[in-house]
Amino acid sequence: MISVGIVGGTGYTGVELLRLLLRHPEVQVTVLTSRTEAGRRVDDMFPSLRGHTDLCYSDLNIEDLKQCDVVFFATPHGVAMKHAADLVAANAKVIDLAADFRLQDLAQFEKWYGMEHACPEILKDSVYGLSELNREQIKTAQVIGNPGCYPTTVQLGLAPLLKSAETLIKPESIIIDAKSGVSGAGRKASLGMIYSENADNFKAYGVAGHRHHPEIVEALENISGQKDVFNHIVFVPHLVPMIRGMLSTMYIDLTDAGDALDVQALYEQFYAQEQFVDVMPAGSSPETRSVRGANQLRIALYKPQPKKLVVLVAQDNLVKGAAGQAVQNMNLMFGFAEQAGLEVIGLLP
Amino acid sequence: MISVGIVGGTGYTGVELLRLLLRHPEVQVTVLTSRTEAGRRVDDMFPSLRGHTDLCYSDLNIEDLKQCDVVFFATPHGVAMKHAADLVAANAKVIDLAADFRLQDLAQFEKWYGMEHACPEILKDSVYGLSELNREQIKTAQVIGNPGCYPTTVQLGLAPLLKSAETLIKPESIIIDAKSGVSGAGRKASLGMIYSENADNFKAYGVAGHRHHPEIVEALENISGQKDVFNHIVFVPHLVPMIRGMLSTMYIDLTDAGDALDVQALYEQFYAQEQFVDVMPAGSSPETRSVRGANQLRIALYKPQPKKLVVLVAQDNLVKGAAGQAVQNMNLMFGFAEQAGLEVIGLLP
Amino acid sequence: MISVGIVGGTGYTGVELLRLLLRHPEVQVTVLTSRTEAGRRVDDMFPSLRGHTDLCYSDLNIEDLKQCDVVFFATPHGVAMKHAADLVAANAKVIDLAADFRLQDLAQFEKWYGMEHACPEILKDSVYGLSELNREQIKTAQVIGNPGCYPTTVQLGLAPLLKSAETLIKPESIIIDAKSGVSGAGRKASLGMIYSENADNFKAYGVAGHRHHPEIVEALENISGQKDVFNHIVFVPHLVPMIRGMLSTMYIDLTDAGDALDVQALYEQFYAQEQFVDVMPAGSSPETRSVRGANQLRIALYKPQPKKLVVLVAQDNLVKGAAGQAVQNMNLMFGFAEQAGLEVIGLLP
Amino acid sequence: MISVGIVGGTGYTGVELLRLLLRHPEVQVTVLTSRTEAGRRVDDMFPSLRGHTDLCYSDLNIEDLKQCDVVFFATPHGVAMKHAADLVAANAKVIDLAADFRLQDLAQFEKWYGMEHACPEILKDSVYGLSELNREQIKTAQVIGNPGCYPTTVQLGLAPLLKSAETLIKPESIIIDAKSGVSGAGRKASLGMIYSENADNFKAYGVAGHRHHPEIVEALENISGQKDVFNHIVFVPHLVPMIRGMLSTMYIDLTDAGDALDVQALYEQFYAQEQFVDVMPAGSSPETRSVRGANQLRIALYKPQPKKLVVLVAQDNLVKGAAGQAVQNMNLMFGFAEQAGLEVIGLLP
Structure with missing residues (x-):
């Protein structure tokens, strides 16, 4: 049993972490902070948790957090990097669900997030937490940058x-037409997010540039080991009138080698051992509701x-795209069964 | 570990039973029937179950069902009563999620469901499965009529x-203004249920009479021990453009004794030991999403x-209003922990 | 052709007024104000208006408004009453869509809206704009308090x-279980209104008291000519996950005289000449979508x-419950055909 | 004033035609047929029309239809082609909203619609009703094949x-990632279309092939005057949990000439005279709700x-994508103002 702290427990990734961690057999959430709700019971704010916890929000107190085995940051960009050094020094592990430890390229971070990085040294040693692709480094990491939902x-x-030895695709041809439910924008009082502005409506956004673009480029470079070939991929996100769920439709030009290959077999083999990645039978269409609430x-x-x-790739943006993958990373870091706390079946209908 | 059969596994209560039972520590689902999908993998039909089961649908074979310790009927009205005698004879327990064992009044059953009852003798011995109110009889029951969602x-x-010793309310004054998500109508190809007919729309239905009215009257008579005083209650159901969730707003005239009482304290005390009934603090408003997916x-x-x-009473119509209560009843019948398999936290947002 | 001013054109009632007035054969919108968007084209904010207008928002300038024949206030409570005297003096008519001229009882106004009334003299001469019930007074009114959506x-x-000569109902028995789409709460950046908090969810709100309660009581007293008999009516509003639409389900105890009467015939006769009030055939259930966008x-x-x-009463909260009724009142005040600009057919599906 | 017949008035395009035509200044709907609802008032089926018409459905009687100046077919594929010859002979014009007169290539028609064409001669003389592109031919056409929603x-x-004199794009590079509201699938009792299967869900469909693909290819060939260069375009439709609305996101490789061009200016100029095509300012994102109910x-x-x-291209699939464009074509065919009956402002919110 390890002790867990959550910084920023009033947003959607925070309450999603609680949903998963309060039923996790190996952890106890001991600290839960909020700038605005200190002193309030969390189940007063989120009645879905009534009967499952007596936790109250507290102010962020670094001494309390240092006592934790691991601290999740479910905060806006720029918070985790201020506290990471203290926590690492105290031997607490850090999993940041924001962008502070996603980009190794400091210039890109400053460009897209509008702030200087507070701890480049720690960033350098941090691990990008795409569980299936970086499993071994995650196991021994002290600080994890949990991936963005689209980049996952x-x-x-x-x-x-x-990852194939052969060159199967033309990297510059990649087009990502991505669609997300509204919860991806978080729990914020913003005019653009209110019900009557989003229900029964569909639109693209961020066409001229989205923060996940540099993260995608850097990640594809790391996966492929190829530099500078993904700079011109096109990424257009859209907003779907649903709460949770994300579908990315990707269009790729195959090389002759790629065209000759049985791609279905390649994927099935690649993910044969992965319980959280499901290569569906040929002819299937993944629906977002098939993963609602599931990692x-x-x-x-x-x-x-x-x-x-x-x-076509579907996930729940709040689970495999955020809190679920963060818990999966925690499981790897502490040697728990990778599926511990994550065997929830999707809610359908 | 007991073996469980589910008759009618292609509807929403069927797949909801699977969601709960496939993660239940004490049971194994061994039979799953469908008139239309025999031979098909259930996770082909409901991809949310991929990775959680290898079950295939089979035709209804009574010999297979007799081998089960308990058989759930997630079927239309009139199916369970045809098979109950055989199953009882074979010592298999029966939990019917339709109406075959809800009404002791045979005339009312025939009037509202348009069919003669096939096994009045078994009906007489069956138990109405409102878990919290009939717990002791449920423990020893052979056949359970699982309550309707509104009546719950x-x-x-x-x-x-x-249940109070004093007369606290005027029974003839009861008005029930009930609202349900669309999944309550089941998984049927019906024009009235299609998306474009229900989204962004609200209406009452069944105002002139609804099948749950006689069930409510009979149940209130049983709870109160008073005959003929509830005949004139008013029950108006409405359809909400949401998948799951039910809210009943009830209006009751209090007697002088009732008016003098601390009703909040009465309820809190009455349900103090119940983990699945939550009396919220004064001033609260129960949201259906706070119980989404939860019993x-x-x-x-x-x-x-x-x-x-x-x-104000909120529940998930498919869980506490159907499949969840059915599993709760099974837990009582087999001496399992009442919460076994039911500790799912509601999906919010 | 009259000239029209709209104060507060960035909210939902404001843009709804524009939708109706830009297609109205007898009016020209000449002034459109906004505190926050002055200088911006309205069709930049609301692209649905592209091609229908070149209007820009301006700061509220009372001299400009005085030039108008009529000024609509689609503003928060408390704005219209600050400017009404100036406009009346300049012979411009005023139609307030907020609450400043709804309640004649000043004490109730102060209690529920938390402010002192700025012009009680003008309030006394103003007319409550329920078009069908106060048609004659509206025709000659200088200032109109447009009714709240629920009270309509x-x-x-x-x-x-x-209005019947006989006593048909027991006034103290009235229960109003009302349901509204989310647009009724306006266009405001508020956490409680964001998509992910309201979609796939249903709840009651304001159960302990809602501002429309005193308005309903005062109005029913005026209609019936009876004082003090409606104080104890019960009014419980609920929030429906849809953009537009309102359904009120009302429960009333009939007297013997009322019980003996053909109520359906009474209603049909009462509204026989009204084109905006539709008494549906017996057995009908009014759906909110049947009036989507229609007055x-x-x-x-x-x-x-x-x-x-x-x-059962259904309307579009933004049309007959707000902007549409305001235009209907304008038509009456200026002697236009009552249906001018209001013959839009509801958008179904 | 012309007389109009509508064949198939119980589907969504049929009721949408009524919404537009009942308010059209130049037409009278005289015949409205339905196989299943003959004798029933249309406003009994669609209460949104109450007060706007007394029409009843009738059986399809070709003699009645011959009396009409124009007959709209809002029917499944294969109906219009059975009656077109009779109507043309009687000098009635025909506008088919299904696919019978969309494809000149008979082999493609048979392949994708599974039926032989009933009147190839009439097909040859028919005009494809994309109003803005084929305006002159439409004016003199006897039979119109109204375009599919996606192809529009x-x-x-x-x-x-x-249409540019220069080669601006690489035709084989075209990728169309299209998204439609659920009403595009029509008003049919189908399991896949029910509310609980579509709400809060997103998915692709028809990835392996969709009937609109050959229509798109043929149309692009006609527009460009180039054969065989569009065969390999990629078209992937998706289903959005909303009633109305369609957004197509298209990705195109530019030639050097295309890259050098001011594309924004090209579009603005091309559509400068078109009132139903809106080239938005650079940086805009068209929302489907901005065209809700509007042509x-x-x-x-x-x-x-x-x-x-x-x-990015947005429209209401039932209006510019179906019934609205059909009325626009009728206006062209009869010399009415092109915007007659079509000046409805979109319903936002």
């Missing part, structure tokens, strides 16, 4: 192609035209 | 008043005018 | 009973039990 | 590029990478 779908959706990502593959591959 | 909210919402029912009480009580 | 459904839903209110009547009447 | 977005979204199509353009163009 892109990486797991393309990794079998990029699961589903992939389907199509070749609608010669030398054209379509990869 | 009404009974648990009124029981503390009706939980939440109650709040208001006295907006002298001698007028408003009782 | 209650008044039109009960007027035939209250229409539909009523259906049921007697589910002896001496119990259920009145 | 694709054609208007690409026409300025394809309007909005376009926005982005160049997120060198030589890569993203075209």
Whole structure:
């Protein structure tokens, strides 16, 4: 039994961490902070937790957090990096669900997040927490940058192609048409997020540039070991009138070698041992509701035209795209069963 | 470990039973039938179950079902009563999620369900499965009629008043304004249920008469021990554009004794030991999303005018209103911990 | 052709006024103000208006407004009453869509809206703009208090009973279980209103007291000519996960005289000449989508039990419940055809 | 004033035609047929029409239809082609909203619609009713094949590029990632269309092949005058949990000439005279709700990478994508103002 701290427990990734961790057999949540709700019971704010916890929010107190075995930051960008050094010094592990430890390229971080990085040294030693792809480094990491939701779908959706010994795709051809439920924007009082602005409506956003673009590029470079070939990928996110769920539809030009290959078999083999990545049978279409609330990502593959591959990837943006993957990383870091606390079946309907 | 059969596994209560039972520590689902999908893998139909089961649908074979310790009927009305005698004879327990064993009044059953009852003798010995109110009889029952979703909210919402030694309310004054998500109508190809007919829309239905009315009347009579005083209650159901969730708003005239009482304290005391019934603090408003996917029912009480009580009751119609209560009853029948398999936290947001 | 000003054109009632008035054959919108968006084109904010107007927002300038024949206030409570005197003096008519001119009882206004009334003299001369019930006074009014959305459904839903020479109902028995789409709460950046907090969810709110309660009481007193008999009515509003639409389900105890009457015929006769009030055939259930975008209110009547009447009333909260009724009032005030600009057919599906 | 017949008035395009035509100044709907609802008032089925019409459904009687000036077929594929010859002979014009007159290639028609064409001669003389692109032929047409919803977005979204004297794009590079509201599937009792299967869910469908693909290919060939270069375009439709609305996101490789061009200016110029096609300012993102209920199509353009163009096109699938464009074509055919009956402002929110 380890003790867990959560910094920022009033947002959607915070309450999602609680949903998973309060039923996790190996952990006890001992600290839960909030800038605005200190002193309030968490189940007063989120009645879904009534009967499952007596926790109250507290102010962020670094001494309390140092007592934890691991601290999750479910905070805005820029918070975790202020406290990481203290926690690492106290031997507490850190899992940041924001972007502070996602980008190794400091210039990109400053460009897209508008702030200087507070601890480049720790960043250098941190591990990017895409569980399936970086499992070994995660096991021994002290600080984890938990991936963005969109980048998770892109990486797991393309990794079998990029990890192949042969050159199967034309990297500059990648187009990512991504769609997310509204909870991806978090729990914020913002006019653009209110019900009557989003229900019964569909739109693209961030077409001119989105923070997940540099993260995707850096990650694809790391997976493939190739530099500078992914700079011109196109990434267009859209907003779907649903609470949870994300579907990325990716379009890729295959090389002759890629066209000749049985791509379905390649993916099935690549993920054969992965319980949280599901390569669906040929002809399937992954629905977001099939992963609602579950730490699961589903992939389907199509070749609608010669030398054209379509990869469909679905996940719950708050689970495999955020809190679930964070718990999966924690399980790896502490040697727990990787599925501990994560065997929730998706809520369908 | 007991073996469980599910008859009718392609509807929403069927797949909800699977969601709960596949993660239940004491049971194994061994038979799963479907008239239309025999031979098909259940996770092909419901991809949310991929990775959690290898079950296939089979035709209904009574010999297979007799081998089960308990058989759930997640079927239309009139199916369970055809097979109950055989199963009882084979010592298999039966939990019917339809209406075959809900009404002891045979005339009412025939009037509202348009069919003669196939096994009145078994009906007489069956137990009405409102877990909290009939716990002792459920423990030793062979056949359970699992309550309707609306009646569950009404009974648990009124029981503390009706069980009181004093006369606290005027029974003929009860008004039940109930609202349900669309999944309550089941998984059927019906024009009235399609997305574009229900989204962004709200309406009442069944105002002139609804099948749950006689069930509510009979149940309130049983709870209170009073005959013929509930015949004129008013029950108006409405359809909410959401998948899951049910809220009943009940309006009751209090007697002088009822008006003098601390109703909040009465309810809190009545349900103090119940883990699946939550009497919320004064001033609360139970949201359906706070019980999404959870076997939980939440109650709040208001006295907006002298001698007028408003009782708000929220549940997930597919869980505490159907499959969850059925599993709770199974737990009671087999001596398992009552919460076994039911400790799922509601999915919020 | 009259010239029209709209104060507060960035909220939902403001943009709804524009939708109706830009297609109205007798008016020209000449002034459109906003505290926050002055200088911006309105169709930049609301692209649905692209191609229909070149209007820009301006700061509120009282001299500009004085030039208008009529000024609509689609503002928060407390704005119209600050400017009404100036406008009246300049002979401009005023239609306030907020609450400043709804309650004649100053004490109630101060209690529920938390502010002193700025112009009690003008309030005294103002007319409550329930078009069908106060048509003659509206025609000659200088200042109109446009009714609240809930009170509109209650008044039109009960007027035939209250206007009868006989005593048909027990006034103290009235229960109003009302349900509204989320747009009723306006266009505000508020945490409680964001998509992920409201979608796939249902709840009651304001059970302990809602600002429309005193308005309903005062209005019912005026309609019936009876004082002090409506104080104890019960009004419980609920929030429906839909953008537009409102349904009020009302429960009323009938007197012997009321029970003996053909209530359906009473309503049909009472509203025979009204084109915006539709008494549906017996057995109907008014759906909110049947009035989506239309200045229409539909009523259906049921007697589910002896001496119990259920009145169902549906409207679009932004049209007959707000902007549409305001335009209807303007038409009356200026002698236009009452349906001018209001003959839009509801958007179904 | 012309007389109009509608065959198939119980589906969504049928009721949408009624919404537009009942308010159209130049037409009277005289015949309205239904196989299943003959004798029933249409406003009994669609209460949104109460007060706007007394029409009843009748059986399809070809003699009645011959009396009409124009007959709309809002029927399944294969109905219009059975009656077109009779109507043409009687000098009635025909506008088919299904696919019978969309494809000139008979082999493609048979392949995708599974039936032989009943009147190839009439098909040859029919005109494809994309109003903005084929305006002159439509004016004199006897029979119109009204375009599919997806193909409308694709054609208007690409026409300025394809009509250019220079080669601006690489035709084989075109990727169409399209998203539609659920009403696009019509009003049918189908399990896949029920509320609980579609709400809070997102998925792709028809990835392996969709009937609109050959229509898109043929149309792009006609617009560009180039054969065989569009066969390998990729078209992936998705289903959005909303009633109405369609957004197509198109990805196109530009040639050097295309890359050098001011594409925004090209589009603005191309559509300068079109009132139903809106080229939005650079940086905009067209929301489907901005065209809800309106005969309007909005376009926005982005160049997120060198030589890569993203075209966003939004419309209401039932209006500009179906019934609205059909009325626009009727206006052209009869010399009415093109906007007659179509000046409805979109319903936002």
